[in-house]
Amino acid sequence: MTITHATELRLAARPGAELRKDHFELVHTEIGPPGEGEFLVRNDWMLLSVVMRDLMEAEPHPELPMSAYELGRPPWAPAVGTVLASRSARFRAGDLVQHVYGFRDHVLAAEGDASVTRLDPGLLPGPEYHLNQGATAWRGMVTLAGAGPGDTVFVSGATTGVGSVAGQIARCRGAARVIGSTGSKDKIDYLVGELGFDAAFDYHDGPVAARLAELAPDGVDVFFDNVAGEQFEAALALAAPEARFVLxxxxxxxxxxxxxxxxxxxxxxxxxxxxxxxxxxxxxxxxGRWLREGRFVFPRTVVEGGLSAVPGALVAQLNGRHRGTTLVRL
Incomplete structure (x- = not known):
């Protein structure tokens, strides 16, 4: 099948107080066959993240840790797709690849593009599993905090894509107690009943310091913070000697x-x-190993409907209506 057209979701306006669906524009464009050294990818899955809200507000600036989004162009976002046609020595038709050209259903890429990575389809249960936020959780919880046996670990924003993975990493590494904060009773049940947290609390239910003290009477050894504000202050007040905080x-x-x-x-x-x-x-x-051993859950919200569903899904995610990593099936 020859692909001659692609669909893109472009940032049409920078959001003000709140993000709305009309800040985006769905555009149909022509896309040619691969030229020498190029390959055509059909995007199958795309990752949505709350950090996108900040990147939409900011003008592109070289000192930002992530590239801000440009008006009139598709935002960048991690995506996984399948190579449909190739004139590249690096990639062949049928390859599973990951890249940052989300917010579109097809992309024509060059073989020298360092952001495109070939994936081993046998490493994880499905292609969408590669779009997890575990690299962030791993770096904070393992590389920086060194969470392990004997530690009492507190994860704020524990039902976010990063938080839900960070808590499970601590548990798999033998932490003595893993505590999460979240925003509702059903999310408490989710953290404890499905993800294996030892305890969780709703930060709306009274002072955070009091709730945390009940659940961590001996103090907090590792704090993985996704929230800041009152939750950081409470964790610091209850910090154990030589506690490690990662923000x-x-x-x-x-x-x-x-x-x-x-x-x-x-x-x-x-x-x-x-x-x-x-x-x-x-x-x-x-x-991959923890999944195969049945010790780990990949918490995710799957959004159906392709690119046209992305604006509404992102608004819902920002309003806390999703659990875990938000993935769009393209």
């Missing part, structure tokens, strides 16, 4: 007050970090 996000939109006394007296390490959307071989190896 991944600030969903609350409020900068916390840093109480220096417990940070200094308890020798707390506080480290912010960002992670590119790249595969980490160490994470992928552990992820």
């Amino acid at each position: 991944c996000g600030s969903l609350s939109g409020r900068n916390p007050v840093l109480d220096l006394e417990p940070a200094v007296l308890r020798d707390v390490t506080i480290r912010g970090f960002t992670t590119p959307y790249e595969n980490d071989p160490a994470w992928t190896e552990h992820f």
